[in-house]
Amino acid sequence: MVRTPLTPWERQRGERLGALLREARGERSMVEVAARAGLSAETLRKIETGRAPTPAFFTITALASALGLSTDALADACVEGLDAAVAEPMTA
Template sequence: MVRTPLTPEERERGERLGRLLREARGGRSMTEIAASAGISAETLRKIETGRAPTPAFFTVAALAGVLELSMDDLAGQCVLVPL
């Protein structure tokens, strides 16, 4: 299966999601948060750095739960506003 290239907007949304998750993690270790969410630290690293700009819904939901973030707020903050 060939994956369609991401648009610049999708990449920006992924980078924004990564920043929000990294900020919410604060001083807690990446390993601790990843383990609590049931994902690998490498997966979390890729999401936080924007290298995985379209993580699975359940991955984002698990991270949001561990970081005590509202999925509605997270989605709202990742919406790109046209210039």
């Protein structure tokens, strides 16, 4: 199965997600937070750096729980202020 390339808006959203998670992690180590979420530190590193801009739903919910974040607030913050001009309508 061929994966559809990400749009610029999707890449921006992924970068924002990574920055928000990195900020929420604060002084805690990447290893500590990843272990608490049941993930590898490398997975968290990829998300935080934007190299994995579309992580799975359950990965995000595990990270949100480990960091004490609301998934609704996290989702809203990921798109807040992003350039709507680069958003492309989804096609079926």
